[in-house]
Amino acid sequence: MTIILESLAEDRWVAPRAALVEIPSALDGRVVAAASSHGLDFAAIARHARQVGGPSLRRLTFHERADLLKRLATYLNERKEALYELAFETGATRRDSALDIDGGIGTLFSYASRGRKELPAERFIIDGVTERLSKRGSFVGTHVLTSLNGVAVHVNAYNFPCWGLLEKLAPSVLAGAPVIAKPATPTAYVAHALAKMIVDSNVLPPGSFQFVGGGLGDLLDHLAGQDVLSFTGSIETSERLRNHPAVSRYAVRFIAERDSLNAAVLGPDVVAGAAEFDLFVNEVAQEMTVKAGQKCTAIRRVLAPRSQADSVCAALEARLSKVVVGDPRREDVAMGPLVGLSQRETVREKINEICAEAEVVFGDPTRCEPVGGDAARGAFLSPVLLRCNDPVRSARPHTTEAFGPVSTVMPYEDLNQAIDLARRGEGSLVASVFTYDPAVATELTFGIAAYHGRLVHVDRDCASESTGHGPVLPGLVHGGPGRAGGGEELGGLRALAHYMQRTAIQASPARLAALTKA
Ligand code: NAP
Numbered sequence: 001m002t003i004i005l006e007s008l009a010e011d012r013w014v015a016p017r018a019a020l021v022e023i024p025s026a027l028d029g030r031v032v033a034a035a036s037s038h039g040l041d042f043a044a045i046a047r048h049a050r051q052v053g054g055p056s057l058r059r060l061t062f063h064e065r066a067d068l069l070k071r072l073a074t075y076l077n078e079r080k081e082a083l084y085e086l087a088f089e090t091g092a093t094r095r096d097s098a099l100d101i102d103g104g105i106g107t108l109f110s111y112a113s114r115g116r117k118e119l120p121a122e123r124f125i126i127d128g129v130t131e132r133l134s135k136r137g138s139f140v141g142t143h144v145l146t147s148l149n150g151v152a153v154h155v156n157a158y159n160f161p162c163w164g165l166l167e168k169l170a171p172s173v174l175a176g177a178p179v180i181a182k183p184a185t186p187t188a189y190v191a192h193a194l195a196k197m198i199v200d201s202n203v204l205p206p207g208s209f210q211f212v213g214g215g216l217g218d219l220l221d222h223l224a225g226q227d228v229l230s231f232t233g234s235i236e237t238s239e240r241l242r243n244h245p246a247v248s249r250y251a252v253r254f255i256a257e258r259d260s261l262n263a264a265v266l267g268p269d270v271v272a273g274a275a276e277f278d279l280f281v282n283e284v285a286q287e288m289t290v291k292a293g294q295k296c297t298a299i300r301r302v303l304a305p306r307s308q309a310d311s312v313c314a315a316l317e318a319r320l321s322k323v324v325v326g327d328p329r330r331e332d333v334a335m336g337p338l339v340g341l342s343q344r345e346t347v348r349e350k351i352n353e354i355c356a357e358a359e360v361v362f363g364d365p366t367r368c369e370p371v372g373g374d375a376a377r378g379a380f381l382s383p384v385l386l387r388c389n390d391p392v393r394s395a396r397p398h399t400t401e402a403f404g405p406v407s408t409v410m411p412y413e414d415l416n417q418a419i420d421l422a423r424r425g426e427g428s429l430v431a432s433v434f435t436y437d438p439a440v441a442t443e444l445t446f447g448i449a450a451y452h453g454r455l456v457h458v459d460r461d462c463a464s465e466s467t468g469h470g471p472v473l474p475g476l477v478h479g480g481p482g483r484a485g486g487g488e489e490l491g492g493l494r495a496l497a498h499y500m501q502r503t504a505i506q507a508s509p510a511r512l513a514a515l516t517k518a
Helices: 043-058 060-079 081-090 095-116 163-175 186-198 235-242 243-248 273-293 306-320 341-354 416-424 438-451 492-497 509-516
Strands: 007-009 011-016 021-024 031-035 124-131 140-147 152-157 179-181 207-212 228-232 253-257 262-266 298-305 358-362 384-387 406-412 429-433 452-458 501-505
Touching: 007 043, 007 416, 021 186, 043 140, 043 179, 043 207, 043 298, 060 095, 060 163, 060 186, 081 095, 081 140, 081 152, 081 186, 095 273, 124 438, 124 509, 140 492, 163 186, 163 228, 163 492, 186 207, 207 243, 207 452, 228 235, 228 429, 235 243, 235 253, 243 384, 253 298, 253 306, 253 492, 273 298, 273 306, 273 406, 273 452, 298 306, 298 416, 306 358, 306 384, 341 384, 341 406, 406 416, 416 438, 429 438, 429 509, 492 501, 501 509
Parallel strands: 152 179, 152 228, 179 207, 228 253, 262 298, 262 429, 298 406, 384 406, 429 452
Antiparallel strands: 007 011, 007 207, 021 031, 124 140, 140 501, 358 384
């Protein structure tokens, strides 16, 4: 049965009437859903968010909004099994979906808890200290953050239909911003099921959550200076949205999370047999195969001392040869298909591009024999390990993102070169460092920190509790400079600042105290 995706516009579910786009199953190409936003009145949707959703959220204190998030998270947590079932069609294994579904619900819980514990029972935040502005002290100033009066438009990528929607929703709602969520079409049926649950929960006030199944239509034409556009996806789409006339003219707040050529660096002190060597190999293999490598934080560039490159390749080949690719419903399967045949085609093209400067050392990009899967019609792809022997004079392994189970091993000569190579991702979400030498750890950290949103050190002391390279945590920065988009979508309560205005208030101490109840 084909699921026809409805949109939630002005608090009513609206079925699409024309221009339906079919959405195929990743498993066998069967049409599982169809979507279209044709005919939606996007001006009215934006108006509804501003006139109904915004005021109803802004009436509440942070604590009351945090309570909404907690109630919503609890509601979803009790019903998540239906999302898991649907997500199999996207190619996700149960383990993949845990990141997406439980990860998203966990982010709601996290923001709920922080909102209660770390924010005041108020509608504004005092930001920083009071500045003395006069000789006698009768005139002072401070900063306050108040909710913007617009709408937050959330445009998501296909790889995390639940987490993507919820991790943007949590800081928005806590900040008092009504949301219009637009999922990526290839997995929109999972986001649609989630949106139905959000509405059925009756937790969020009217107008505070709307959902677009299908394209964005002319929604961006209706944005203005109190609005926020938060985007996750490719650089190309990001550029298009950032340069939209309304977005640039009205300085619409724009948050972008996009391509990232994340690196893992094996320290020059580490040799085969050392604990950090095994941890490094495990992490790379894991990052290549979780969600079939369709993860913005996946390790794409594997930097190892030249003396260890052969051992690293051999160990990775041994690990990857044990990865069972196939029907994600099966317990013995570690990796499902990519989300669709067109995405697989794109990944194969990118592998070919990288192969102008690298060679395949494991996996055949053109062949895969899935266990229990439909090899002909499913979007299955073997993990593919590449090796680029001259990463200094090569460009593509540093700048071409194959958004699938693909990584490139690159040997480096010394620590300075490792730092130089890591920086050549032109800005990434995350890098991980595997060393037990404090001097190496320090050099690497301060050599590459400016190019990364997050750095993960993994060694024998923390490995058993480490959350690893890939997983994004609500309390820490998710975002990165340059190629990664320059955004900072998560990072504890600082993420609320995207949806709030920072205003300097100058007044007498008495007036300021009365205003801020300090
Ligand atoms: P995409 O093709 O750029 O699409 C992203 C979103 O933009 C989708 O919702 C898409 O909707 C929408 N979109 C596309 N063209 C648009 C337009 N002209 N106007 C308005 N909206 C438009 O990216 P994707 O294929 O979904 O995701 C893969 C990419 O995302 C990879 O490059 C990956 O690196 C990146 N990614 C980054 C992060 C991060 O946090 N940094 C996370 C995940 C993924 P439709 O699907 O309806 O076209």
